[in-house]
Amino acid sequence: MIKVLIVDDDKLVRKGISSAMPWNEFNMEVVGEASNGAKALDFLKSQPVDLMLTDLAMPVMSGIELMHAARQLYPELHIVVLTLHQDFDYIQEALRLGAIDYIAKVQLEKEQFEHVLHRIHTRINGLTNTKIKMPSQNAINVHYRNVYALVSLDRKSEHTWTMELTAHEDEIRWEVERNSWMWAVPQYEEDQLFHQLKESLNQVPQSTLLVLSDVQERTWSQIKNWILNYTETSLFYAYNPSDQVIPVSMKEGDIFSKEPQDEDIDRIKQSWFQTLWTHHDSYYNQLIDQFKSLRLHKGQLMGLLYSIVMEWNHLFAQTTLGRISMIHSFESWFEVEEWIKQTAAGIRKTDEQTSYSPEIIDAVKKAVMIVQHDLEQAYTASGLSQQLNISRSYFSQCFKDLMGKTFNEYSRFIRVEKSKEYLLNTNNTIFWIAERVGYTDEKYFSRIFRELTGLLPSEYRQLGRGNK
Structure with missing residues (x-):
């Protein structure tokens, strides 16, 4: 059972x-509530919690701040972040700190409850390893030349191994973790096992057969952990449905x-945010290489x-440059790159x-990015x-x-939108906020x-917090 803590000052x-x-x-259970981050940390110290839903703007x-502290104490x-629709930069910071999802409060309607929880449950399952101990895991392998691992990248559902394999003499067969x-x-029976496993790949979605060499003089625990680590890192990028061995x-x-x-x-x-990668293969390939070179974990x-x-x-959803859709789940880099290709085609068509x-188009995007990322500067159309x-x-x-x-209308609009976030999510003075969005008066x-x-800024803050 996934134990849930809800943190919100309302x-x-x-x-x-x-x-x-x-x-x-x-398979979730709400085990506690807290009205601010400090009380949430006290609760986390008192009993185990698997999932925390937290508001961003809270007193104390x-x-x-709660996410910073919780990440260090409870990695x-x-x-999951509970947020108002205006909290754009704060959501970005929360995702950078490791939040697995966010829920916009204005979208919390009864018909969406099941969809929201299903999405969160899927992400938790995709990012969590099920730890299964192997028998005699400290024993050293001295007899076997290779180890064969059939791994499914599909973490959404449980797969039961149903195929009938021919029993082999002195065979070792373990479940490493769920779907692995x-x-x-x-050695004299390896060919038969290899062909059976290869033929069975179509029975398990998104599966790959690893043929693992240099396994002698390793403990079974070391081999198991190596497979787990490889699955979570290198295999994510190496998986290709057309080459499954x-x-x-x-x-x-x-x-x-x-x-x-x-x-x-x-x-x-x-x-x-540059236009050329969607129009030219060389720039597209450079972007793909930049992504892959980081070797980021899935989360x-x-x-x-x-x-x-x-x-x-x-920046662009309400403009002629259009909206792009998020990839809601993926199990391999292959799926991510397919999404990037589709997104590039959509941007190019627009x-x-x-x-x-x-x-x-690229020049206008650059102008937008320059202004957005430095609101304190008074940029002009002439200067840009x-x-x-x-x-x-x-x-x-x-x-x-x-x-x-x-340009002038847009500049005023984004400065006011940013000031709204400051008004709702900080206690800073109106003068401080004005300076941060480029107004000295x-x-x-x-x-x-x-x-x-x-509304005046003070009226907007009072009304916004009152509605909350």
Whole structure:
């Protein structure tokens, strides 16, 4: 049973989520509630929790602060973020910290409860190894030349091994973990076992047969752990449904993925938001190589893809550049690359429906990214057009056609949208917020804010928190 803790400063939200959602149908049980991050940490110390649902904006200790602390104290804890739809940057930070999903409160309707829990349950199953001890795991293998492992990357469902294998003399057959099995037989019987296993691959979805060499003088525990680690790292990238047999040596180098550097993540994001990769094979292949070179774990890769899709849709969903759809689950890099290919085709088709070249579309995207990532600077259409080597009048025309707003309208809009997040999720002063979104005059900022929202910043904060 997956034990669940709900953390939200709104008692009605906590009670509603606890009582309304069909937890039992997904082998989940709500074992506690907390009204802020500090109380949540106290609860985590007192009893085990497998899954924590946490709000981001809370008194005493915010959800982001709670995630930082919980990640250090309880690295196995799964975290899902409860959020308002405006919390774009905070969701990105939560995903970077390891959240496996997020739930927008405004979308919590009865007909979606089952879908939300099914999605979370699927992700937990996909990121969690079922630990199964092998008998005599400290015994050293001295008799067997190879070990054969049939591994399924499908973590959504349980597969029962039903095929009848010919019994072999001195055969060792173990279940390594859920949906993963291993065999070892004397050398003179290996050919027969290999052909039987190869023929059985079509019985198990997304399966691969590993032929593992250099196994002698290793304990069975070492062999089992090597298979587990290989499955979670290298196999994720090596899997190909058209080539399901993979010879691999236990002498192979470090199979663990390294912690990605911020500059590597930023480089991938910059490449994604450039237009050329969707129009030219060479740039597409460079982007794919950048992804693969990081060797991210599945959870890390999911977080990166989520942040890319969310940022794209945040910037372009309401424009002629269009929305892109998230890949909701994947078990291998093969599936991820198929999704990237489809996404590239969709972006390319949208671009081709405009009257502008890929280079001009790329320039407008760059302008949007520059302004978005440095709101404190007072960028102008004239300055950016010069930086991008385009005439001011043509830049202004292209920008309005592609983004649906003039540059000045767009600049004001995104600054006000960012200020809304600050107002709802921080206790900072109006002057502090105004400076962070590029306004040095608090009164002028308040006037702009009221023109776009109909409310003063203080009224918006009071109303937003009151509704919450």
